[in-house]
Amino acid sequence: MATRCLQFKPKVTRSMATRVNLTPAQKLASSSGNTHHYALKQVIGKGAYGIVYRAMNRQTGKQVAIKVIEYEEEEELNEHMLEIDLLKNLKHENIVKYHGFIQKSHQLFILLAYCSQGSLRDLIKRGPVEEMECKTYIKQTLCGLQYLHEQGVIHRDIKAANLLLDGHNVVKLADFGVSTRVNSMAMTYAGSPNWMAPEVMMGQGASTVSDIWSLGATVVEILTGNPPFHNLLNEAACYAIVHDEYLPPKYLSSRCRKFIRTCFQKNVFQRATAQELLTHEWISETQKPALEKFKEEEEGEDWRHEFLEVDVSPFKGHDTKSGHHSLLQLRQNSEICNPYLIYGECDMYSIASCLVDLCRHGQLQHIGDMFAYDAQSRAGECKELFIRIGGISALLCHIGPSESLISQYFLDHTSDLIKCGILQYCDSITDYKLLISLAIGYGKILDHKDWCNWCSKLVNIEDAILRGLAADNKLAHEMLISLSGADSFEIGKELIRALMSLPLRSNSRLRYTVFKSLNIFLERKSIANSDMGYAEGEFHSTPQLSSRPSSIQLANVPVYVERTFFPNGFVDWLLKFTPESIDDPRLVKNFVELCFNVGHLDRVVLGEIVEHGGFLRLSQQLIQQLGRDWRSKYTRSILSIALNLCTELSQELIASYLPIAIDISLRFLRISDFVTGGTEVLLHCFLFAMRENYNITENSESILIHCNTSVIQVPRAALLHTFYSEEPKFGNYITKFAKLCALPPCKSLACDIVSHPQFMKKTQSLFDVYRGSLIIQIDFLKFLKLILTRYVEFTPLQPTNKNIPTEALITSAIKQPVTFPTGTEVLRAVVDFLLSNWSPNNLRPNQVGSDSVLIKQLCHDIELLVTTKPRSLSKRSNGHSFVIPTLQSI
Incomplete structure (x- = not known):
């Protein structure tokens, strides 16, 4: 057998995947070179939790047993670490000795003492075991159990395969994978059925005397070769253990049969303990002369009862x-x-x-x-x-x-089945488990694209996957997800309708599989934006919708009809499974993504999602719950998708969800990377309020939207913060923020921005950062022209302008108690900077725009603000139905 070599170092940095924990003896034994080498020689045992190898320390030549456990998630690792926590604290002659563990990326290696004689199961395979020899092993097992129970540990899987023999034939209790600490009663269903106590079988919990029942079954196994009721199928065996009485074979001694019946006492309160069984007459009796064996039966039970026993195999x-x-x-x-x-x-x-x-x-x-x-x-x-x-x-x-x-x-022999030519019969196979297992097995040896093409040609593959999903077959989940991304595999209306009919409500794992598969399919079909990414700035709204204000007529706007390949009622079906933010994160993420892929640019679907309201409430919960941890990959992903869909939903708002939409926008405004999206959602909310003719007022702290019987507050500080935050996608942001500042409800926001002590510094730094982008410089100049124009209009030196509300004038005066020369100095500082920024003598490396006619015109318009004053405030539209002020020169 090929030798595998396991290498590790005792001291590892935190960033490495290997984690080593060894007993002092093991560390001392291999201290040279500060490196341990173990060669895996051969497999000596297999179980549900891993494979056990005989291994050799290449430096010391000493043999150990290494239990190798594969795990995928941190929760699985924690479960296996419980076995280690138990083993490292157990020290007894009849407990297998623990030497340490090694944790690599997805493998856990538990180092144990090597028991050269194998297990008692191996022993009984060689031939029958006499009672006297059996008693020796059971007595040692009882000593080990007594120690375990005194330590408060239930083994829960006592059987011959877990009783090992060292080189001196000393019994060692092993395999503590399902063991647990005593806490009244362990309620987990664990262990091997034929050795399992009836109270565990019925779900009443395990106790220390449950190990005694398993010990009785082990005695039967050692003496007869098989555990009780071995000739019955699983369900029948379970029923017999709970309801029937086991009759030990008559060739066993009467004392042995009494010992077994003592172990098989169904009343847990009357069942003997390990300490009590150590004094049982069968355990304590000595070897009898040969002739005495013939008298044993006369001292026991009435021999006539033996004729009444029947084996019902x-x-x-x-x-x-x-x-x-x-x-x-x-x-x-x-x-x-x-x-x-x-x-x-x-x-x-x-x-x-x-x-x-x-x-x-x-x-x-x-x-x-x-x-x-x-x-x-x-x-x-x-x-x-x-x-x-x-x-x-x-x-x-x-x-x-x-x-x-x-x-x-033969499902675990798919490679042998494939080698023998079963693939040619796949079209006629009706058993879904067999077909799916063969397909998955074939996929391991074939290129993924070729495998998908092969699967797509099977006429019965869809039916097999659906039946497998209905039965919660793990391979069926894996196969649907794998095929959903293949161009050769089409998910049509009929298949979607069949997926919708599956019992998703009672199975969160099935919901995840269906949602994820549909997401992969929709993205493959390019229904979602081809530039979609999970970080804002890579994820852009389409101009037709993102730039359309709700107040204009919709006649010239493209109408995006419902996807033709979705069956009727798909959106209603999807929204019925709206999760809570505290549900499985993978399920929540795929639901949010599926809502976006289905609703993106489809006004019909967007309207249905808004009317349901569940997605908006979920988005509100997500930003509340995840806002502080937004930098993690998962959080950025899910919040980005939710925000982009909320941006589109805010264009289809109804009155009842306006407060939630504004709350969502304000919460996103607090996160620098999501400021652009939050600003756009708030812009659409203001447009909706204006279209519905809601009364909108201002005070010194907030903009107030009077919606029906409630008042929605939009803090002015939150809006001011967006401009002075570290917005990384300024080019996208400034166009949205300029439209927001141009709205009548935000008419005094310009004063707040210009009056801020960091205004001039922010302006200069932005032109420096974006000196290589002509478009962003032009957009920022347009924004400056807008806010400086409003700043001039709302300064306290212009009280004759009757179009300005008194409250706004008072607010402006409170916030900017300055004289006109100071206001002039602000404007002059901006103009001087703009005039010098593109002068030939001040050009910086990679700076553009010095020869731009539009930049020169915008700078000239801003310069006129110093030499002109607003004689009348006329109104004109900028082409997008945003009202902006117009200056008329004297």
């Missing part, structure tokens, strides 16, 4: 014939099949070759029973041999009848 039938005779009957396809006799007396090759012959001739009547018994009693040994001698090819000779057998017993 469903496989047993009439067992008067030998196993070889039963195998002959099986080969002749007889109606009678006795797996327990066949496996008990016949060699494995004869059994496997018989099954291959039966499959080749299509005689499949008893194949399932034989594989079922093999799985329960022989750990799949016959199946492995069956595969090696050509059994899969024999099954494929009759793919229709054998399909259910393949699905039930």
Whole structure:
């Protein structure tokens, strides 16, 4: 077997993926070179939680056992670390010794003492175990259990496979993967069914005496080769453990049978403890002379009762014939099949070759029973041999009848199935689990694009995926997500309608899969903006909608009809699953993204989303919950998508959701990277209020929108903050902010901006930063012209202007108690800077605009503000229905 080498260093920086924790002995043993090397020699055990290797320290030559556990998420790692926390505190002769652990990126290596004799399960496979030998092992196991229970630990998975033997045949309790601390009763369903106590089976919780029941099952397993009720299927075995009484075989001694019955006491309060069982007569008895064995039964129970016991194995039938005779009957396809006799007396090759012959001739009547018994009693040994001698090819000779057998017993052998040519039959396979497993297996050896093309040609693939999703099949989830991004796989109306009919409400994982798949499909079809990104500035609104004020006529605006490939009622269906902000983050993100992909530029859908109101409320919750952590990748992503859709929704507002929309905009204004979007949402809210003729007033602190019976406050400081914040996408922002400042409700905002002590410094720094962008310089000059014009109009030196409300004049006077020369100085400082900024002598590297006619005209218009005064305030439109003031020279 190839040797794997595991290398790690004891001291690692925080940024590295490897984490090492070793006992002092292990650190000392390999201190040279400050590096540990372990070579993984061979697999010595497999379980539900990982694989155990025999390993060797390449420096010291000492052997250890290394349990390798694969994990994907931090929660899984935390669960496995519980096993380590238990092991490192347990020190007893009969508990496997813990040496440390190594954590790499997605693997956890637990270092344990190597038990060279293997497990008791390995021991009983070699042949029967006598009672005296069994007692030795059980006594040591009881000592280990007594120590565990005194430490407050329940093992919860006592069985022969978890009882190891070291080189001196000392029992070591191992595999604490499902163990737990005692807290009244552990309520988790864990352990192996045939060894499980009835109270655990019924969900009543595990206690320390639950391990005693498992110990009794282990005694039966060691002495008979199998645990109680091993010949029953899972459901039948569970029922028997809870409701039936197990009758130990009569060839066991009476004291042994009494010990087993003591362990199998169904009343947990009457079941013996580990300490009490250590004094049981079977454990404490010594070896008897050979002749005394014949007297033992007379001292026990009445022998006549032995004739009343019946074994009710469903496989047993009439067992008067030998196993070889039963195998002959099986080969002749007889109606009678006795797996327990066949496996008990016949060699494995004869059994496997018989099954291959039966499959080749299509005689499949008893194949399932034989594989079922093999799985329960022989750990799949016959199946492995069956595969090696050509059994899969024999099954494929009759793919229709054998399909259910393949699905039930060979799903973990998809590579062998593919090698034997099963792919040619995929179009006719009706079992969804088999088809999906084959497709996923084929995808591992084929280029992704070619695999998608192959899947798309299967006429039954959609039906298999839908059935798999309905049954919550993990591979079906994986397959739908993988195919949804393939150009060759079309998600049409019928498939979408079928996805809508799945039980999504009761299964959040299924909702996530469906939402994510539809998102991938919609983005592939380029319905969403091709420049869409998850950071603002990369994610632009389309001009037709983003620049359209709500107050103008809609006749010349393109109407975006509902997507033709969505079935009727899709949007209503989607909105019924509106999550809460505290739900699974992945689910919330995909719901938000799906709403955007469906509603983007579609006024019909946008109107439906607004009327429902759920998305606006969710966006409000998200910005409240995630606003402080907006720099993380997930938060930026979800808030960016939500904000971009809110921007479009704000153009389709209705009165009942105006307060929520304004609250959303104000919260986004507090985050520098989202100022542009927040400003645009607020702009649309003001336009809606003006269109609906709501009364809008101002005071010294806020702009007040009187909406029906409520008053919505928009703090002036919040608007002022947007201009003086560190807005990274100034080019997008300034055009939105200029339109906002041009609105009548924001008429005194210009005074606040110009009166700010940082106004001149901000102006100079912006022209310096964007000296290489002609468009941004022109947009900023237009903005300066607008606010400086309003600044002149609203200075206290112009009280004769009757168009200015008295309250605004008072507010301006309070905020700017200066004389006219100071106001003139502000304007003159701006004009002097503009005149010098593009002079040939002051040009900086990469500066543009010195020869721009439009820049010169805008600078000249601003210069006129110093030498002219507003004689009358006429109104004109700038082409976008925004009212801006006009100056007339004297």
